[in-house]
Amino acid sequence: MPLDQAPYIDYDDNEEEKGEKEMTFIEHLEELRWHIIRSVAAILVFMIIAWFSMSFIFKNIILGPASPDFWTYRKLCELGNLVGIQSLCVDKLNFSLMSREVSGQFMMALTASAIIGLLFAFPYVFWEIWRFIKPGLKITEKKAATGSVFYVTALFFIGVLFGYYIVAPFAINFLVNFQIDPSIENQFDIQSYISILATLTLACGVTFQLPMAILVLTKIGVVTPAFLKEYRKHSIVVILIVAAIITPSPDMISQIVVAIPLYFLYEVSIVVSQRIYKQKLQEAE
Template structure:
């Protein structure tokens, strides 16, 4: 019978907290080191990345325009995003610079953070499961980075274009505070990255016995409603944007069902072998 590996016998709650604390400290240190590098790359991060979706020549807008022309219309072509960014507080730009650097540090250091998370939970896993560390880190990081790219190249441009062009009156000038703009970019990117971790979350919930494939299938319709609500929250309130965001999330949900089935089958085989 496979046995779970533990670091120490009869560890107290405080012992576990102490171990967790050091994992968090190392993760925070990694984020800090990467953030320092991001802080020094101010021009590239802001001008080439953060402010890029504000430009009508951004790759996403050009792609939508090409797709629009295929169908014989210019309806999706964007020629201008009519708003200017402004800073109203003395320390706002410096504060924004720090928080963007920390966000970049978290995104880039994500594989290391996942590695620390794995080291924390691995003592409670079986020996065979511990050997899957590399696969877990690669898959988790891949899904997260795909989600980040999806948030940056899809959700952010849709939101910036819609909100930047939305107007209640011509008498209102579109001068957007820089903190508001960057908050939109950060929330879109991070939320998307974390949402794409859904299959990993479902894997562990299945391992813990909290969900089953039948449970996920039973509440598929409810999940669809939640996904549409979520898509409405993180995207502009138009049906096209919600579909663009909702479809990948539903695909991830279906993938989660498959993963849950695989986990259940493996657990069943283990029980038969140990019987």
């Protein structure tokens, strides 16, 4: 056939052929190296932006849950006034923050910049990881994973927001207002405060990936919808344990607040598993 009459081959239709093209070990390492370099560069860009905005970030975001005027506390007080439970209002957080090291504030600003840089660069970093993995997948697996970057990113940020606005305020409020004796003053190091805040928000972002984890496990045949339904009661115990690990405060309210959305995500995971399992059966037929 003459070249001018050759059929046009679309890029997407030729993806499987490209994905099956073998690469040497050195070529794989080189490809991985550039994905890592671009990911680190994206994190550094957001770190620099966060560094120059650190005064605003510390005052309005990081120290937000440490103020009685925080959005969560105000909404909780409105709920308390509505149902007639005035004790829900947070009038004062009984603690003060201190920096006990010469380089304490500088290191905290650097740490906060790194965490914020990682948070905002997460969609791009995951996209780079996906670009590295994607060529090794079959065309059917690529179709099944369509939109995975969007769903993983959305679930991650929903989890982070849930941790920041729900879990962290409840935990901080309980911990700072707990006193063995009124004569003992709560003076916490800024490193301890940021550590708790970052741990709670990031942990929620990771645990909210449960539906995507179940999707992958169903795809590779590790779990089935029947398995998830059979062990639904057992999952409640596991979820409560995970909630207790995520929340540093021993109060049941904080743990229940975390456990409820996790159980909801478990039910969503069952629906996701059913869809993937049904697709596998159709492909097998």
